[in-house]
Amino acid sequence: xxxxxxxxxxxxxxxxxxxxxxxxxxxTEKTLAQLRDLGYVPAEPGRPAITLKGRLALLxxxxxxALTTAMxxxxxxxxxxxxxxxxxxxxxxxxxxxxxxxSFPDDADTGSGRPVRHAFxxxxxxAVATTAPPRR
Numbered sequence: 001x002x003x004x005x006x007x008x009x010x011x012x013x014x015x016x017x018x019x020x021x022x023x024x025x026x027x028t029e030k031t032l033a034q035l036r037d038l039g040y041v042p043a044e045p046g047r048p049a050i051t052l053k054g055r056l057a058l059l060x061x062x063x064x065x066a067l068t069t070a071m072x073x074x075x076x077x078x079x080x081x082x083x084x085x086x087x088x089x090x091x092x093x094x095x096x097x098x099x100x101x102x103s104f105p106d107d108a109d110t111g112s113g114r115p116v117r118h119a120f121x122x123x124x125x126x127a128v129a130t131t132a133p134p135r136r
Contacts, residue, residue, distance in 0.1 A: 015050035093125035
């Protein structure tokens with residue numbers, strides 16, 4: 001997968017944070033054309049949104065590993081760094097759950113003890129993980 005330029009990365013990052021995955025209105029036609037050429041947004045007319053391939057292109061190796069090595073119930077491994085799980089949550093690829101299974105946008109970590117919520121892969125996170133090429 002080609003490395004993202006700063007402009008492409010910013011556009012995809014903003015789209016990944018949007019609840020519907022829409023690209024910002026400020027994206028230039030040149031950037032939009034590049035994203036379409038790479039398959040990171042669909043070529044169809046209408047409001048451009050990030051594709052699974054585009055979400056996959058955003059992921060660092062630790063973020064991808066966190067998604068692809070989740071437990072069978074979707075819970076991320078306990079050794080996943082909080083920075084990784086929080087970024088994945090901002091991109092709607094994981095959600096935090098308490099012991100009762102209630103979903104939250106964060107882990108409720110106060111810094112004075114272990115977080116009371118754990119990161120679980122979302123349906124979108126699973127779709128991105130299964131889009132990833134096999135690990136070598």
